[in-house]
Amino acid sequence: MNRRRYVLIAALAAVSAVLIAWIIGSVRPKHSAAGPSNSFVTGSVSSNRTPAGGLTTVYAHNLELRKGPNFRIYVRWLRGEMVPTRADRAPSLDDEESFIFHIDRGLIHANIGDIETYLNSRVASQSPLGNIKLSGTGSDLKISGTLHKFLVPLPVELTGTLAPAPNGRIHFTVSKINVLKIPMKALMGSLKVEVKDIVGPQPIPGFEVTENEIYLDTTRLLPPPHIRGQMSGIRVQTPDVEVTYGSTDPEDEAELAQWHNFLRLRGGAVEFGKLAMQDADLTLIDASDDVWFDLDLANYQSQVVKGYTRMTPAKGLEIFMPDVGKEMPAGTVSLDTLKNRNRPLPNLAPKK
Numbered sequence: 001m002n003r004r005r006y007v008l009i010a011a012l013a014a015v016s017a018v019l020i021a022w023i024i025g026s027v028r029p030k031h032s033a034a035g036p037s038n039s040f041v042t043g044s045v046s047s048n049r050t051p052a053g054g055l056t057t058v059y060a061h062n063l064e065l066r067k068g069p070n071f072r073i074y075v076r077w078l079r080g081e082m083v084p085t086r087a088d089r090a091p092s093l094d095d096e097e098s099f100i101f102h103i104d105r106g107l108i109h110a111n112i113g114d115i116e117t118y119l120n121s122r123v124a125s126q127s128p129l130g131n132i133k134l135s136g137t138g139s140d141l142k143i144s145g146t147l148h149k150f151l152v153p154l155p156v157e158l159t160g161t162l163a164p165a166p167n168g169r170i171h172f173t174v175s176k177i178n179v180l181k182i183p184m185k186a187l188m189g190s191l192k193v194e195v196k197d198i199v200g201p202q203p204i205p206g207f208e209v210t211e212n213e214i215y216l217d218t219t220r221l222l223p224p225p226h227i228r229g230q231m232s233g234i235r236v237q238t239p240d241v242e243v244t245y246g247s248t249d250p251e252d253e254a255e256l257a258q259w260h261n262f263l264r265l266r267g268g269a270v271e272f273g274k275l276a277m278q279d280a281d282l283t284l285i286d287a288s289d290d291v292w293f294d295l296d297l298a299n300y301q302s303q304v305v306k307g308y309t310r311m312t313p314a315k316g317l318e319i320f321m322p323d324v325g326k327e328m329p330a331g332t333v334s335l336d337t338l339k340n341r342n343r344p345l346p347n348l349a350p351k352k
Contacts, residue, residue, distance in 0.1 A: 078106030103229030105246030281316025
């Protein structure tokens with residue numbers, strides 16, 4: 001009899017344990033269907049940056065990517081990921097702040113004239129330095145301008161070197177500051193110009209100054225679409241500044257230029273217009289016969305509506321579109337053609 005009581009008590013205890021475990025599991029907070037957090041901390045990608053369904057891989061060749069009205073970069077090629085800035089939504093081509101292109105490997109150019117124009121329109125309004133000009137060779141850089149801080153405007157020149165810095169920043173070490181063409185010699189004796197005098201007392205977003213060191217965070221300094229990644233090299237090669245990521249070799253320029261112009265997104269989730277792709281397979285292809293694919297993601301719809309789209313055998317989408325402000329070349333389907341079934345359709349095969 002006692003043995004039966006022990007067996008019954010043990011069975012009741014086991015059932016109670018299972019019941020308690022079930023109750024605890026049912027009231028435990030559930031994880032969001034959107035996957036783990038994918039937020040950005042202090043402007044850099046957090047260590048956990050993989051949403052549900054994985055990230056979208058980005059490939060690009062010969063892409064002239066517009067970043068706001070006053071700046072553009074020239075992507076000879078890149079490989080990386082399209083990282084969402086929010087865990088609760090997928091990257092959207094209609095919202096340039098919804099993602100960051102995180103580059104693993106690539107080669108990017110920025111025209112010195114474009115950099116000067118942008119600095120004078122954006123930075124000069126927040127800094128005592130105006131009329132900014134850039135020049136240099138290799139890692140050596142000169143920044144000249146007019147300093148509006150003292151009794152009279154002072155022409156100044158900063159000389160230093162460029163180098164990659166951690167967290168995708170650019171490091172400019174100032175080795176010399178020259179104050180040029182000062183008409184009042186008496187002023188020179190008491191005048192001392194430092195880097196902080198040139199940058200200004202109020203911090204400019206994307207600038208960090210420590211004594212004679214200037215760090216530039218292009219993600220904060222430049223408008224979207226934002227690009228991050230650990231740079232492996234930076235050099236001035238007039239008329240451009242070249243930035244490399246990973247093991248790319250700038251001497252491969254001629255070979256890379258032979259690729260066709262495109263931006264390709266693979267995997268993960270991507271939204272554009274009223275469409276959303278899971279396990280994305282989307283390629284934007286330059287239909288203009290020129291060196292660079294001029295793409296403005298902030299207004300990409302105006303380029304898409306001028307082009308044409310086709311579905312691939314793998315159920316992906318290929319969108320052939322002209323450069324910004326251009327029309328599709330001969331071979332597109334006009335409305336008159338669609339109205340007349342007796343008129344043959346043009347050859348829509350893209351050029352190889």
